[in-house]
Amino acid sequence: MENTLVILKPDTVQRRLIGKIVSRFEEKGLQIVGMKLMQISEGLARENYAVHEGKEFYESLIKFMTSGPVVAIALRGKDAVEITRKMLGATFGSDAEPGTIRGDFGVSNRFNLIHGSDSPESAEREIRLFFAKEEIMAYGLNDLSWVYDLSGDEPV
Numbered sequence: 001m002e003n004t005l006v007i008l009k010p011d012t013v014q015r016r017l018i019g020k021i022v023s024r025f026e027e028k029g030l031q032i033v034g035m036k037l038m039q040i041s042e043g044l045a046r047e048n049y050a051v052h053e054g055k056e057f058y059e060s061l062i063k064f065m066t067s068g069p070v071v072a073i074a075l076r077g078k079d080a081v082e083i084t085r086k087m088l089g090a091t092f093g094s095d096a097e098p099g100t101i102r103g104d105f106g107v108s109n110r111f112n113l114i115h116g117s118d119s120p121e122s123a124e125r126e127i128r129l130f131f132a133k134e135e136i137m138a139y140g141l142n143d144l145s146w147v148y149d150l151s152g153d154e155p156v
Helices: 010-014 018-028 042-048 058-065 080-088 101-105 120-130
Strands: 002-008 031-038 070-077 114-116
Touching (some): 002 018, 002 080, 002 120, 010 070, 018 031, 018 070, 018 101, 042 058, 042 120, 070 120, 080 101, 080 120
Antiparallel strands (some): 002 070, 002 114, 031 070
């Protein structure tokens, strides 16, 4: 099982899509282990998106991510990063396939609704940026044996 970070960006919050998007992750079988509504500071935005520093869209990304509240969500599940990335769809809503979050709710090539960690290593780093250790919950779910085949050493 691995963790990943998802950020519902200011456009998601302003468009009142939080519940619709969160329910997709739950329905897929991913476990919410941390979630909070928050305002990202400029410093946090710059640290989280440092990999994009120097790119033409960097400053507008920082301005956008600090323009209103976001929802930070830590998710847990088998292959959580890869599964979540597939659920998000292509970066730009205009390119995203129907059935993905961006494909169903987005059309903009600038406002793309949601951020998802791109690797387990990024997820670990990003979760530490957005959540204190005690804000990540470890708890059992009764339905996990119906989401995964738990008959072996690893969930399938």
